[in-house]
Amino acid sequence: MASSAEEEQIRRPVFGGVRVLDLTQGIAGAITTMLLADAGAEVVRVDIPGDRFADLSGYRVWHRGKSRLALDPTDPGVLEQISRLIGSVDVVVETVCEDGTLTELAKLLAASASANPSLIRCSITGYGDAAAHEGRTAVDALVAARTGLYWEARGIPGTTIGALSGWDDPLAGIDLGPGTGVGPDRPGPMFMGIPWVSNATAYLATIGVSAALRSRNLTGAGQHVETSLLQGALCAGSIAWQRVSHPDSEGYLGWTTDPRAPKGFYRSADGRWIQQWVQLPAFMLGVSEGDEMRVPESGVSPKDADLRISTDYLDMVMLGHFHPEMAAAAAKFPADQWEAAAKQAGVPFEIVRSPEEALLDDALVADGCVREFDDPDVGPIRAVGDVIHLSRCASGIDTRLSAGDRTSADVHVAPSASGGGSPGKRRPGDGPLAGVRVLDLGLAIAGPFGAQMLASLGADVIRVSAANDATWMRTQYSHMSNRGKRSVVLDLKSPEGKAIFDRLVEGADVVHHNMRESAARRLGVDEENLRAINPKLIYCHTRGYERGARDGKPANDQTAAALAGTEWVDGAADNGGTPIWPSVSLGDTGNGLLSAIGVLWALYHRDLTGEGQSVDTSIVYAHMLNASMAWTTPDGSRRGDRPVIDAESWGISALERIYPTADGYVCLAVTTEQGRAALAAAIPEIGDLSDDSAIADRLGTILAGEPSATWTDRFDRHGVPAEALPGEPATVLFDDPDLKERGLIASYTDPELGSVEMAGRLIDIDGARVLGRAPRHGEHTREVLAELGFEPEHIEHLIADGIVVAPSVQPESEVGAGV
Secondary structure (H helix, E strand, C coil): CCCHHHHHHHHCCCCCCCEEEEECCCHHHHHHHHHHHHCCCEEEEEECCCCCCCCCCCHHHHCCCEEEEECCCCCHHHHHHHHHHHHCCCEEEECCCCCHHHHHHHHHHHHHHHHCCCCEEEEEECCCCCHHHCCCCCCHHHHHHHHCHHHHHCCCCCHHHHHHHCCCCCCCCCCCCCCCCCCCCCCCCCCCCCCHHHHHHHHHHHHHHHHHHHHHHHHCCCCEEEEEHHHHHHHHCCCCCCEECCCCCCCCCECCCCCCCCCCEEECCCCCEEEECCCCHHHHHHCCCCCCCCCCCCCCCCCCCCCCCCCEHHHHHHHHHHHHHHHHHHCCCCHHHHHHHHHHHCCCEEECCCHHHHHCCHHHHHHCCEEEEEECCCEEEEEECCCCEECCCCCCCCCECCCCCECHHHCCCCCCCCCCCCCCCCCCCCCCCCCCEEEECCCCCHHHHHHHHHHHCCCEEEEEECHHHHHHHCCHHHHCCCCCCEEEEECCCCHHHHHHHHHHHHCCCEEEECCCHHHHHHHCCCHHHHHHHCCCCEEEEEECCCCCCCCCCCCCHHHHHHHHCHHHHHCCHHHCCCCCCCCCCCCHHHHHHHHHHHHHHHHHHHHHHCCCEEEEEEHHHHHHHHCCCCCECCCCCCECCCCCCCCCCCEEECCEEEEECCCCEEEEECCCHHHHHHHHHHCHHHCCCCCHHHHHHHHHHHHCCCCHHHHHHHHHHHCCCEEECCCCCCHHHHCCHHHHHCCCEEEEEECCCEEEEEECCCCECCCCCCCCCCCCCCCCHHHHHHHCCCCHHHHHHHHHCCCEECCCCCCCCCCCCCC
16 A cells, blocks of 8 residues: 555656756747646746747747746846756756857856756757757758758658659659649648647657656766757658668558648538548548438448558559549538548548637547636636646646746745655666666557657567558558567467467566557457556557547547647648648657657656556647647637748748749748848848738749859848758758768668668667667567577467467567667
């Protein structure tokens, strides 16, 4: 029985007693410290004068629950106050050190970390130590432009993988017909309204801080954790950004990132956009044959449809063939009838809506992923709420929003209550999850990607798959989400296979999966069954939707994005544009990142209490967080001034948008008076204009007259925040030997794909590793069974009986080698 002290620890939020100092500017840092505050940390935020991001609508949401001070670090007298604050906290999160006016603050941070070995310092920069990008402006839009991420709003024909790999595209020149392509009817990249780069960086920074806090509990030592917007771009682009020797390897390449392939958006009879993904012609055509919608007893669900489209690249031709028929079918009936039919047939489907419409969804409010907050200026507002649930730890969300800038006298400065932890058996250089074993039962991307993040922190991740998972393991989606793991194939439906899995559970710390709860129960891998085997287990379930009526409904990145509003924002639907699903969408991968955060929090809690617990996250939670710049009043009468893209998807204003040049594209991100003055000096012809559309028209004419390099040289001389877009996405990164040398791009060899390059280190933290290739299906079955004590003869008997699967020839493993 737990003592009263243990019960108190169980009831309180996971980071109760942890103090955090927020010295950040921008989206990534604000969301990171919000998530820490949501987990119960006491966060003191310093609002630094001149913050170019201060007017973002999301600041009202992201700084909830924080004590706020208005301090100017350029004032020598203020540095002493900040020094006292640093001495009273466990964690400092900062983004200020790239600003030349704040060098004294940077020195203070470094000195404080040196003087206090238990301090955790998390630095979020623009480009980290990437030499070719040193000194570039750390703004989400400009990093997305410079790295080529804006190309991925629609993708490029033949896919970015094909372009990076020098592939001879078998579908080159194929036109799938009008209305199939992504985005507006114009060439070129598209501006995205969701800050994907910053969102990804926030996930990474939160993982880094959470892992460092756990390490400190075990070692007594703090550390310096770092990540960057560049690493955030690599994370966001991980589905599309891969270079391989043999992209034509069987089953590897998919069409989902090719702009010629429609992404399942259709206009219904009542004018609403609907999304059905992956497009199932048997359903769309089968239920709409007559004048009234009718769902046949068979033949229209994913389980029994004969007419289906896979994500294999060559199936894009079939998709193009059926798209006009599916679009015509969609136009026959209103959206709510389509929604009802999809629910009856068990087909992944959603009506596309804005983020504000999502915030008015009572089901999301009942779940808690949308909360009402008391804003001192606006009154009650709705915004994103809990996106990670721990069964043994209360939410730390404070529904009172910060009242804004205060004086230092308003914030109590005292030593942290959490201390620096007690040195244990771990060494400071060990990975944060060294000695932790994770059993990954994940499907598709969301579950496996979260477990992969745990592998990068040093966990021994064993992927447990079914025999029929072999096809999926060959895909590009599997290769980017299963790296650094060991693969075991078991027949969990057989008593012998389930018994083997139960033995694995006995020695595991975490079970991680994203199958439906009903499927988990049928297989006997539900929490109740597994906790009976191992009471201290961390049981992580990543789902599709919120808890409630939608729980168990078929879901994916695309349908959850439709529900939460990210596709609406990125597709300029506010201005009549078509919703889009960009390949950088942090739905599947964002859910995976949330699950990694949740597991780290649960392990931190278990280290203190000895208690296991359940963790749950979902794709819709990730997309609600991705769109968290949005807020609205409960009656919908007032909303935050979030970014709204123009109908042609060039940008959100004349000074924050993409412009064509004589040979390419440049992106401006002029958001301050200083930046406007610099732009007027660089292009005097706009100095007499004040109207936004007039400025856009004149800049468009002027910028189209010279090459991109000419403009970036001029902009750099005048200090204008701007970047040229590369001719193709990701080439500026994958062709940079410095990034490979530094491990930002990982290189290794795969038995089927040949040489492979993918995103490398995403978080700089003691003991983290750059992951090598994904395992072959069942590659480590023999190895893992031997560790459980099975004799070789018994293992071969299990293989012969189909209880387990293992390759007949075992290649030399490179998993986790990071070669």
